[in-house]
Amino acid sequence: MSDEKNIEAPGASRRRAVPTWAWKLSLAACAAIWGGSFVVMKDTLDNIPPAWLMGIRFAASAVIVGVLFWRTLRDNLDVSHLTMGAILGVASGAAFVVQNIGLDDTTPGRNAFLTATYCVMTPFINWLVARQRPGRNNVVAALLAIVGVGLVALGDDLSLIMSGGDWLTLVAAVLFAVHIVLVARFSSAHDVMTLTVVQLAVSAVLALGVAVVTERPPAPEVFASADTWFSLGYLVLLSSCVCMVFQNLGQAHVPPxxxxxxxxxxxxxxxxxxxxxxxxxxxxxxxxxxxxIFVAVLVSELGARMGRGK
Known part of the structure; x- marks a missing residue:
């Protein structure tokens, strides 16, 4: 999953002629690709341990994005970009690793919806970091999210049957929220694509470090399977590279x-x-x-703007 700010790439003036509905469709396509990745990762985790999978994914994505934006990287890479990008990489890499370790002990649907609670958590973490008090809609959204998580977690006998994977997914949601707040604070004074390349590289190092310490490497025969390469291609090319570009360009033309x-x-x-x-x-x-939980996400994201529009 990517949440970097907008980029203004060469030829942006020509892209302004693209109708707004096309940019909205591109954002919906990102959502569909990311949604499908939960199932792809669930199957791939049967053969490649979570941290190894994330390490491979981030490393390949860092190389591809770095090559595509090498001029931007060459012109902007300095100590500040390295430092801020590394901080983002630790937050993002930890979030993805924890999320995917959690996915190994839960279902794709539960993992996806519990992860979505980061949208509700973000305003409160931003309150702690930037001292911006969340609105009433954020409080309502948080209460709705608690009810939703309770309905997902409580069994028919009202006993707590939330799996370890579910709890790890909630931890990942917190880390994703922290990452969003940090991106908002760092991107105003830095080149976003340079930060992104550094972030991907650091996330790869973090994930591979966790993999080496905690997991056995995947068996070589796993990479002889066409299914494995299809899954890796989906995660690297679509979920990471394509979606990042689509998200950034789409957000440049569609209201937040x-x-x-x-x-x-x-x-x-x-x-x-x-x-x-x-x-x-x-x-x-x-x-x-x-x-x-989905209603909580909508209340959190849209409530404040609807209130200002009255």
């Missing part, structure tokens, strides 16, 4: 509230993919919990 709504559809696409491909059984209680 609408862009956030479109990108939050990631968790909806994840559940759809989980049901279709992973055959996840969604009970009525869990479905209501998922829906409540």
């Amino acid at each position: 509230a609408q862009a956030s709504l479109l990108l939050s559809l990631e968790s909806v696409f994840a559940v759809v993919a989980s049901v279709v491909f992973y055959h996840e059984l969604v009970t009525l209680r869990i479905a209501i919990g998922f829906g409540t």
Whole structure:
């Protein structure tokens, strides 16, 4: 998952002629690709341990994005970019590693929706960092998220049956929220694409470090499988490289509230993919919990702007 700020690439004036609906469609496409990645990663984790998978993904993405934006990297890379990018890389890399370790002990749908709570957490973490008090809509969203998580976590006998993977996913959501706040603080004085390349590289080092210490390396025969290369191609090329560019360009042309709504559809696409491909059984209680969390995301993202529009 990428949340870097907008970039103004060469030829931007020509891209302004593209209709707004096309940019909105590109953001929805990002959400669909990211939603499908939960199922792809779930299957791939059967053969490649989580930290190794993230390390491979980030390393390959750093090389590809670095090559594509090598002129920008050459012109802007300095100590400040390295420092700020490294901080972002630690936050992002830790979030993805923890999320995917959690995915190994939960279902793709639960992992996706619990991860989506970062949208609710972000205003409160930003309050701690930037001293910007969240609005009433954020409080309502937080309460809705608690209810939704409770519906997902509590069994029919009202006992807490939340798995270790579910708890790890919530930890990852906190880390994603921290990363979003840090990107907002760092990007105003730095080149975003340079920060992104450094972030990907540091995330790769972090993930591979965790992998070497805690996991066995994947068996060589795993990479003889066409399915493995399809999964890696999906995660590296689509989920990381393509979506990052689509997200940045789309957000340059779509109002932030609408862009956030479109990108939050990631968790909806994840559940759809989980049901279709992973055959996840969604009970009525869990479905209501998922829906409540999704409503919390919408309230958090859109409530403040709707209030200002009155």
